[in-house]
Amino acid sequence: MPPPELAAKVRALPAAAVARLTLYLRALNALLAEGAERVSSEELAEASGVSSSNVRKDLSYLGSYGTRGVGYEAQFLSRRITAALGLTQEWRVAIVGAGNLGRALARYAGFESRGFDVVALLDQDQLVIGHEVGWLRVSDVAQLESVLERSKANMVVLALPAEAAQDICDRVIAAGVHSILSFAPVLLQVPEYVNLRKVDMATELQILAYHAQRLPETGSESA
Amino acid sequence: MPPPELAAKVRALPAAAVARLTLYLRALNALLAEGAERVSSEELAEASGVSSSNVRKDLSYLGSYGTRGVGYEAQFLSRRITAALGLTQEWRVAIVGAGNLGRALARYAGFESRGFDVVALLDQDQLVIGHEVGWLRVSDVAQLESVLERSKANMVVLALPAEAAQDICDRVIAAGVHSILSFAPVLLQVPEYVNLRKVDMATELQILAYHAQRLPETGSESA
DNA sequence: GCGTGTGAATTCCTTCACAGCT
DNA sequence: AGCTGTGAAGGAATTCACACGC
Numbered sequence: 001m002p003p004p005e006l007a008a009k010v011r012a013l014p015a016a017a018v019a020r021l022t023l024y025l026r027a028l029n030a031l032l033a034e035g036a037e038r039v040s041s042e043e044l045a046e047a048s049g050v051s052s053s054n055v056r057k058d059l060s061y062l063g064s065y066g067t068r069g070v071g072y073e074a075q076f077l078s079r080r081i082t083a084a085l086g087l088t089q090e091w092r093v094a095i096v097g098a099g100n101l102g103r104a105l106a107r108y109a110g111f112e113s114r115g116f117d118v119v120a121l122l123d124q125d126q127l128v129i130g131h132e133v134g135w136l137r138v139s140d141v142a143q144l145e146s147v148l149e150r151s152k153a154n155m156v157v158l159a160l161p162a163e164a165a166q167d168i169c170d171r172v173i174a175a176g177v178h179s180i181l182s183f184a185p186v187l188l189q190v191p192e193y194v195n196l197r198k199v200d201m202a203t204e205l206q207i208l209a210y211h212a213q214r215l216p217e218t219g220s221e222s223a
Numbered sequence: 224m225p226p227p228e229l230a231a232k233v234r235a236l237p238a239a240a241v242a243r244l245t246l247y248l249r250a251l252n253a254l255l256a257e258g259a260e261r262v263s264s265e266e267l268a269e270a271s272g273v274s275s276s277n278v279r280k281d282l283s284y285l286g287s288y289g290t291r292g293v294g295y296e297a298q299f300l301s302r303r304i305t306a307a308l309g310l311t312q313e314w315r316v317a318i319v320g321a322g323n324l325g326r327a328l329a330r331y332a333g334f335e336s337r338g339f340d341v342v343a344l345l346d347q348d349q350l351v352i353g354h355e356v357g358w359l360r361v362s363d364v365a366q367l368e369s370v371l372e373r374s375k376a377n378m379v380v381l382a383l384p385a386e387a388a389q390d391i392c393d394r395v396i397a398a399g400v401h402s403i404l405s406f407a408p409v410l411l412q413v414p415e416y417v418n419l420r421k422v423d424m425a426t427e428l429q430i431l432a433y434h435a436q437r438l439p440e441t442g443s444e445s446a
Numbered sequence: 447g448c449g450t451g452t453g454a455a456t457t458c459c460t461t462c463a464c465a466g467c468t
Numbered sequence: 469a470g471c472t473g474t475g476a477a478g479g480a481a482t483t484c485a486c487a488c489g490c
């Protein structure tokens with residue numbers, strides 16, 4: 001039972017608000033880098049592509065930290081959102097699958113810069129195991145459990161083919177890691193206490209296709 | 224004014240339904256591969272992780288193609304969804320950015336297999352231009368417009384750093400491609416007639432972090 | 447005066463529950 | 469009898485609009 005050290009972590013945020021808070025954080029940090037000290041909901045809205053009333057509503061879930069007639073103190077708000085999202089603690093990510101995508105993710109600087117440490121990269125293929133990718137050496141997925149333990153990973157990214165995903169997913173959960181981001185194009189069966197998010201690029205293109213196909217071919221011209 | 228060749232494309236589907244239709248399609252094709260001929264909403268629900276009433280409601284947007292007391296004819300339903308999503312036409316995808324992610328996407332077999340043809344890969348870096356990645360040769364992004372035209376691309380994937388994204392995005396739109404999937408972690412400003420979807424992996428991890436941090440550390444044990 | 451904070455109104459999505467067809 | 473199709477109910481998220489405090 002860890003005692004709550006920072007105030008106000010308890011109330012659950014609406015799922016949609018959580019997603020947007022990450023956008024506000026990104027926008028805020030950009031504004032801070034430009035030297036901003038105060039921001040209004042209107043500015044944040046502009047910078048993150050959300051309506052200003054939505055911004056205010058979302059921020060109000062964290063508490064009343066703005067000043068009427070003035071706005072929000074940028075530095076403070078950034079820290080407040082960081083805390084609310086749980087980004088004050090260290091997140092250690094293991095990537096399973098060292099194919100094209102897994103290797104790209106392992107080298108992706110965007111993770112490190114936002115506080116996610118990629119601590120392990122695993123694969124099943126003997127030809128890949130032992131090779132260096134970025135600053136990591138590829139481990140054998142047969143040793144998944146011990147690698148997760150030694151690396152103290154608390155998140156896993158699955159970057160592997162559909163066929164392998166469920167099996168590895170089960171092992172990851174059994175090993176005690178309950179936060180999983182999957183790029184595998186299959187439905188993964190997990191207990192409800194597990195946090196699973198899915199990213200499927202083919203799905204994204206299909207959704208684009210739907211909208212593209214419905215549009216009356218605006219603005220362009222086949223010369 | 225293109226005459227509607229296939230029946231019933233006109234009514235707009237709810238956005239949430241479109242996203243799920245891609246799941247049903249995937250599930251259906253898997254079931255078909257296993258030799259299924261009929262499926263019930265219950266089976267589809269199971270296979271795609273959606274409630275069965277939601278499945279029925281979504282399918283009802285496409286028309287009444289099920290048989291009461293029996294279910295849906297799998298082959299037919301698959302084709303119907305394919306048509307509704309606009310996947311009967313050829314989609315030609317150009318990937319801008321041949322860094323880790325762009326190269327991984329270019330080689331990702333999942334696109335081809337779902338009807339998306341990767342027809343071009345572009346980069347700005349002279350050291351990369353001309354190299355082969357998969358079955359493609361990297362083009363110079365300076366020639367973006369002519370490459371898009373020659374390759375007849377009608378979708379673009381942006382796999383490039385935040386700084387470059389807006390500029391390239393503008394050029395893509397000016398060149399007449401209005402369906403864009405962006406992996407760049409920035410807000411892109413686009414006219415409303417453009418279809419833009421965003422995938423941000425750092426955001427996904429941050430959302431995971433939020434949920435992980437709220438959970439009372441279930442089931443696992445730091446040995 | 448100005449921008450936040452928030453109830454109320456609205457829109458969008460999901461689930462319920464059952465009538466209707468096979 | 470069984471499963472679809474769908475109005476109606478319920479819930480979630482967004483927008484509105486204005487009172488409140490600086």
